[in-house]
Each structure stands twice: as structure tokens, then as C-alpha cells.
Amino acid sequence: MKAAALLGGPKANWPQNLKEKLASYDLKFGVDRGSLLLSELGIKPDVAVGDFDSLRSAELAQIEKVVSDIRYSNPIKDFTDTELMLRAALLDYNVSSLAIYGFSGGRIDHFLSNMLMLLDKQVSTWASKVKLIDRQNLITYLLPGKNTLQPLREYQYFAVYCLTKTKKLSIKGARYDLQDYSTEKPRIFASNEFKNNSPCQISFKQGQVMIIYSKDIDRYLNA
Amino acid sequence: MKAAALLGGPKANWPQNLKEKLASYDLKFGVDRGSLLLSELGIKPDVAVGDFDSLRSAELAQIEKVVSDIRYSNPIKDFTDTELMLRAALLDYNVSSLAIYGFSGGRIDHFLSNMLMLLDKQVSTWASKVKLIDRQNLITYLLPGKNTLQPLREYQYFAVYCLTKTKKLSIKGARYDLQDYSTEKPRIFASNEFKNNSPCQISFKQGQVMIIYSKDIDRYLNA
Numbered sequence: 001m002k003a004a005a006l007l008g009g010p011k012a013n014w015p016q017n018l019k020e021k022l023a024s025y026d027l028k029f030g031v032d033r034g035s036l037l038l039s040e041l042g043i044k045p046d047v048a049v050g051d052f053d054s055l056r057s058a059e060l061a062q063i064e065k066v067v068s069d070i071r072y073s074n075p076i077k078d079f080t081d082t083e084l085m086l087r088a089a090l091l092d093y094n095v096s097s098l099a100i101y102g103f104s105g106g107r108i109d110h111f112l113s114n115m116l117m118l119l120d121k122q123v124s125t126w127a128s129k130v131k132l133i134d135r136q137n138l139i140t141y142l143l144p145g146k147n148t149l150q151p152l153r154e155y156q157y158f159a160v161y162c163l164t165k166t167k168k169l170s171i172k173g174a175r176y177d178l179q180d181y182s183t184e185k186p187r188i189f190a191s192n193e194f195k196n197n198s199p200c201q202i203s204f205k206q207g208q209v210m211i212i213y214s215k216d217i218d219r220y221l222n223a
Numbered sequence: 224m225k226a227a228a229l230l231g232g233p234k235a236n237w238p239q240n241l242k243e244k245l246a247s248y249d250l251k252f253g254v255d256r257g258s259l260l261l262s263e264l265g266i267k268p269d270v271a272v273g274d275f276d277s278l279r280s281a282e283l284a285q286i287e288k289v290v291s292d293i294r295y296s297n298p299i300k301d302f303t304d305t306e307l308m309l310r311a312a313l314l315d316y317n318v319s320s321l322a323i324y325g326f327s328g329g330r331i332d333h334f335l336s337n338m339l340m341l342l343d344k345q346v347s348t349w350a351s352k353v354k355l356i357d358r359q360n361l362i363t364y365l366l367p368g369k370n371t372l373q374p375l376r377e378y379q380y381f382a383v384y385c386l387t388k389t390k391k392l393s394i395k396g397a398r399y400d401l402q403d404y405s406t407e408k409p410r411i412f413a414s415n416e417f418k419n420n421s422p423c424q425i426s427f428k429q430g431q432v433m434i435i436y437s438k439d440i441d442r443y444l445n446a
Binding site: 010012013054080104105106107108109110112113116119134136137139157159161163164165184185186187188190191212214215216217 | 437
């Protein structure tokens with residue numbers, strides 16, 4: 001079962017045709033204001049998670065009328081709303097993959113929290129099931145060992161981001177290769193490219209590594 | 224001498240009244256497409272840095288006509304364009320502070336590169352002179368030791384982001400305090416608030432800590 005979640009980030013950062021993209025998933029999660037945004041797109045959230053404190057009472061009532069699984073979070077809490085959604089999706093609904101939209105372009109503390117949540121020990125084993133997608137970027141996570149990275153037609157670049165202490169990171173078969181790189185601090189290798197549109201190999205012994213596929217946007221559309 | 228720099232991120236993420244804000248600085252740096260964006264705002268860049276490969280030749284010619292200090296970067300390089308600008312500002316121009324705009328809302332690998340550049344040993348000693356400002360966020364860096372964090376009227380929240388291994392982080396006098404927290408991995412404490420609009424104390428023994436002031440934006444403006 002493939003799932004998608006919509007968070008409350010600004011629409012300006014959504015990918016193109018988000019409504020059509022969302023319609024193709026088996027299960028839709030709304031996170032806080034994302035539940036309302038789904039409804040506004042004409043998509044019924046299957047699950048809504050949040051404290052909903054940014055919604056007007058009539059808007060919340062509307063969500064409560066149509067959504068069968070609502071999970072109210074406590075504003076002062078151990079888990080963020082997005083973490084609660086992630087746990088619901090992966091533990092309770094046992095989804096095979098989860099695409100997260102609406103995560104960028106707004107509060108940077110929210111973005112960084114969401115980026116780091118997959119460092120959590122329990123959650124990190126699921127990391128390879130999760131993607132974050134916005135207008136210019138697609139983020140995935142890799143587990144230690146050997147990984148094959150596939151080119152994605154829409155994106156010209158990829159970056160390799162060592163979130164934590166990382167041992168023996170190698171990139172093979174890309175435009176810029178790397179051999180047995182280790183670091184104590186976070187480090188990013190940005191603007192790499194696939195060679196001849198072929199997959200490349202990314203391996204590391206220890207650490208948590210995020211891949212950011214990205215593209216430039218024509219500046220005349222970029223207002 | 225107070226300086227500002229404009230990077231090439233989307234205008235949708237600029238703070239309000241950026242033109243008026245920029246006009247108040249003594250020295251303006253344009254980074255790559257940011258040089259063109261400054262010109263379009265009617266502001267002459269004092270310094271332009273970049274490979275300018277996203278500009279049309281007529282646009283670059285216009286920049287070259289009006290800007291007296293242009294620094295051409297090599298697309299395959301050790302330093303990113305933003306790092307070159309940072310070095311020019313802090314080493315060559317010896318600015319007392321540097322406000323960076325246009326850093327968010329576009330490619331996430333660019334954002335993360337810019338966020339991490341202040342981890343560099345040489346650069347990190349300057350980190351407290353640098354601010355990154357967009358529509359909803361203001362980012363500053365702290366050095367180890369005792370720091371007083373001032374409330375800023377425009378922002379309701381602040382987050383404390385441990386970029387690296389951090390020892391004995393304490394927050395005192397805020398809504399959510401913290402005592403002697405240590406971590407091996409990056410960690411963020413988001414959505415904290417000032418108490419009675421009073422400063423709070425943030426101290427740590429070792430590590431690199433970023434502060435993100437942030438605010439929510441009314442969702443009806445948030446399209």
C-alpha cells in the first residue's frame with residue numbers, strides 16, 4: 001500500500017500537479033493544516049494527525065465530519081505531528097512507501113525537524129521507504145552498505161548529505177566520484193550528476209546519508 | 224561596515240520590503256543570479272561573485288558594466304559561490320556584519336551547503352557576524368560559552384539546532400528550559416518561546432549551534 005502525506009508548508013513549494021500526484025496513492029495522510037489543504041484539493045484524507053490549532057473551529061468540524069481516523073496530538077509533546085504521522089503510516093498501516101509533500105518553504109525549524117526525524121533509531125530502519133518531494137527537490141535516505149542510485153528524469157543533480165558521523169563513503173560511476181571518505185561532522189557533496197544517465201553506486205560503512213535530487217527552475221517562472 | 228548579500232533563491236521566500244532593507248546596508252554583495260536580482264531592484268551591487276552561468280550574456284554584460292568588483296568562480300571548485308562571497312566580505316572587506324538573503328525556498332542542497340559552510344574551521348570564528356533572513360526565519364550562529372539570546376519582535380518562536388556533536392547545552396529563562404544536554408548527532412529543539420519577552424541564556428561547552436527565529440504566516444497569505 002503506497003501512501004502520501006501532505007504537511008502545512010506553502011503551496012508555492014508544492015511540485016507541479018500535486019492534486020493528480022496525490023490521487024494516485026492508496027492512502028492519504030493530512031498533517032495538521034495539511035488535512036485542510038487536502039480537503040481544499042477535493043481529496044478526502046484517510047487519516048488526519050495534528051493539534052489543529054491553526055484551523056478555525058468550522059474547518060476542524062469539517063475535517064472531523066469526513067475523516068474516519070483522526071489523531072489529536074498534544075501541543076507539548078515528545079513527537080512532532082509529522083513523527084506521529086510517520087509512526088501511524090509505518091506501524092499501524094504498514095505502508096510499503098510514504099511520499100511526504102508540503103515540507104519546505106516555510107518555517108526552517110519545521111523543515112530541519114522533519115529532516116532529522118529519520119535519525120531516530122526506531123524510525124531509521126524505515127528510512128528507505130520515505131521520500132520528501134517539493135517543487136525542485138526529491139529527498140531519500142540510504143542505509144549503510146551498498147546502494148544503487150537511479151537517475152530520475154526530472155532531476156539534473158544529486159547531492160549526498162552525511163547527516164552524522166560517516167565512515168568510508170564512496171561514490172562510483174557518477175560525474176564526481178569519491179573514495180572512502182570519512183567525516184565526524186555533517187557534510188554535503190552537492191551538484192553531482194549521473195554519467196550517461198546511468199545509475200551510480202553509493203556505499204558507506206557507518207552513518208546516515210540523505211540523497212537530494214534537485215533541479216534548477218527557469219528563473220522567469222521563479223518569481 | 225554592515226553588509227548584505229543576495230543569493231539566487233526564489234522571490235517568494237524573500238522577507239517583506241527587501242528593497243528597503245537592502246538600501247540600509249553600507250555594502251551589497253550579489254551572488255550569481257543574486258547580482259541580477261539586485262540590479263532588477265534598482266540596487267547596484269558593490270561586489271558580484273559567481274560563475275554567472277545562469278545569466279544571459281546581455282545580463283552578464285550589464286552586471287560587468289556597473290559592478291567594479293567582480294569575482295568569477297570556477298564551476299568546478301573547492302568553494303561554493305556563497306563561500307567565496309563570505310570570504311570576500313569577512314576577509315577582504317572586513318565587514319562588521321553580514322545579512323544573507325535569498326538562501327531558501329529553492330534547491331535544498333544549496334540551502335544545506337550554505338547552512339553548513341559556517342562549520343568550516345576558518346569560517347566558524349566569524350559565524351556570529353552572519354545572519355540568514357527569509358520570509359519566515361532569521362538564522363544566527365552561536366559560539367561555545369555563554370550567550371544571551373534577545374527576543375526579536377517579529378518572531379514568535381526560536382529553535383536551537385545542534386549541528387554537530389554538542390556538549391552540555393543549557394537553555395535558561397525560556398519557555399522550555401534545558402539542562403546540560405549532550406548529543407553525538409544533530410538535534411533540534413524547535414518551537415521554543417521567550418518568557419515575558421525577556422532574553423534567555425544559551426550555553427554549551429563544545430559544538431556548533433544555530434538559532435532559528437521563526438514565525439507563522441497567516442495561511443490566507445500563504446498561497
